[in-house]
Amino acid sequence: MPLWTSDRYTSQEAFDLESQRIFGRSWMCVAHSSDIPNAGSFIRVELGGESVLLVRNRSGALAGMLNICRHRGAQLCLEDQGDFGKSIRCSYHGWTYGLDGRLVGVPWRDKLPPGTGDRHLHSVSVTEWLGYVWVNLDEKASPLSEQVDPLIRDRFGETNPIAHYETERLKVTHKITYDVRANWKILWENFDECYHCLTMHPELCAAVPQFRGGYGTVTGPQGLGAPLADEATGFSMSGRPVAPTLPKVPAEDERTFYGILLWPNVSIVFVPDHVFCMRLEPQGPDRTRVVGEWLFHPDVADDPMFSPEDAVKVLDVTNREDFDACERVQLGAHSRSFDDSQVYSPFEHRIDEFRSWVDANLVQ
Template identity: 30%
Template sequence: MAMQEPQSQAAPAGLTDSQWQAITELTCHEETRIPTDEANRPSDVYLSQARFDEEMKDIFTSLPMVATMSSYLPEPGMALAIECSGVPVLVTRDREGQARCFINACRHRGSKLVESDEPVKSARLSCPYHAWTYGMNGDLIGVPRQETFPSLKKCDLGLVALSTHESGGYIWVCLDPEKSPSMVEGSAQICADLEAFGLHKMHVYGRRRYDLKANWKLVVEPFLEPYHIQRLHANSIAKMFVDAPNVIRMLGPHQRQCSGKANFDPAILQGNIDNLHKYITHAYLVFPNTVVVTSPYYISVMVLLPTATDRTVVDYYMMVKSAPDNPKADDLYARSYQLIDEVFGGEDFRAAQLQQEGLSSGAIERVFFGGLEEMIGPFHEAVESFLTADPVPC
């Protein structure tokens, strides 16, 4: 009688089968294979205005990109104004709860309707200049002294709509009002992973904005590799991690990494795990502009909004299961929020700006990536795959 193959353990609650498969590939740290694949790129991919213009045209205004967290607009009748790579975007949730995105400009004279970058709650939005008023679904519903516009038809002058999609805990937008692109390859798996974490139901504990003097790719790169952790973070979080590669997957142009922390032992996967995030860190690049990093009690989300070749705005969101309802939880989240500012803001983002300053000298012709940085090469390849022209030879 033939022996049956042993069946793999089913994924625990809070994980997709794909996530669990990657986790089961983690080995003891001393048994982990050290990768030796190398790559390099010309420094001009970070400096060239022509390259930046191509990225804006072919990626950031042509593909769906994350605008904000679903949880940042938790109720119908809410709106948020954000600048997405130079485009003024108004994100709303209409009375039925549907997320919508529009150009944040009144159809009368072009004034922004909403100025604050914090969520507002209202049944309607009124232009501060002449009080033309719109519903949360974008319809023009009120024009003062409409008799002075005898040819005006309100049904023709709703807000300029942008293609909008909500999944994975995010509100996605395409910044070109003439385009309605499909989600890129791998997005369904990415969204399934993040919804398995419960990201779409989490609470925004805090949001912080960073205005960085660095190319957007330099801001992404630290979150694609473990090589820097024992060096850049030597005095902060290095002791929590080991100098070892991650288990990595390309999901279309998206990336998923999982790594065992310093206290990880494969034996823990055989028992009942109360909080897997104590032992394993997941890091995602949600292409093109969003980074997700898991922690035991919260999830960090960074939405990158390139505004110039050497400038990137980052919206950081700290996501928790629910709003703190006791002093212990409040203290834990407050300390975590401060630590993130010190580590991401004071170390990772600082490193990106230091790179930009050094590369801008023009003396460094190429940058190099070693085995522990093996996912940076595929990231650049993914970027380049969407460009219709390649002004910077690689």
């Protein structure tokens, strides 16, 4: 396996390999399910070097397919999001596909070679979990659970609290997209440790004092969340909740912060009155788009008087602090001395685990 030299964070070649072997072979979270609400609704995403369409059909299920016409290879759709209506029609020669990607119409079909009618769109695997859309370019991918369960077990042990938050029922109430000028691995290496929290995150440390101790929640003891500050009754800038505790959160977690990292592209925070989900969308060796979404109970989200601002701010400020640091590491990564400028505290043990995970995935 190559060493963790600076070019792994800066070169297009390294990014292309990761794109093919990690983003192109893993389950990737690409959107909230509500982004594809109705029969005919679609989104288009770039993944592992491919353009992919995700379409909801009439039974409510999602279909995933490569965005390439099986006639002469034109991209079918250039919009990021929209509605196909009843079918997907290539505007070049008029081949038409159903919402499940099956070829349903070909002009002068009797003049085309036998077997033409079987040229359905290439499908990709798609599933929904926690109210999010997850895609795997491999049509025969093993289930998403095989990817996430080991990470969940590793973090939460036997005490997995995820179900208590009923995330799939919650509504996206606030969304922020960050354009971070740093390699996606630098972001994970940052989230993988809390040695920086005391220096960089006064707001987060005020809300959850455990972060001051170097071990946050993702590097702290397995299974344990972190208690909110003594005087706090909610996770927010003010220390007050912005909404009632979610209905199934047990009493012992009414003042607990949980965090989990689901490599390669999702991080989730569970706090008593909401859930924060962040997905990384790697754009290039030195660019990562990050989409952060704050999810609240529908009763709260639908109240026109509701404002999540106090809760949004504490993580938004923290995210920006993190991304500033990541961008400075990215700048450093271009130096010839980057490779020998790395030393790790005990708080940073997960960086090594993350790198081993990346290396294991890069193997052919």
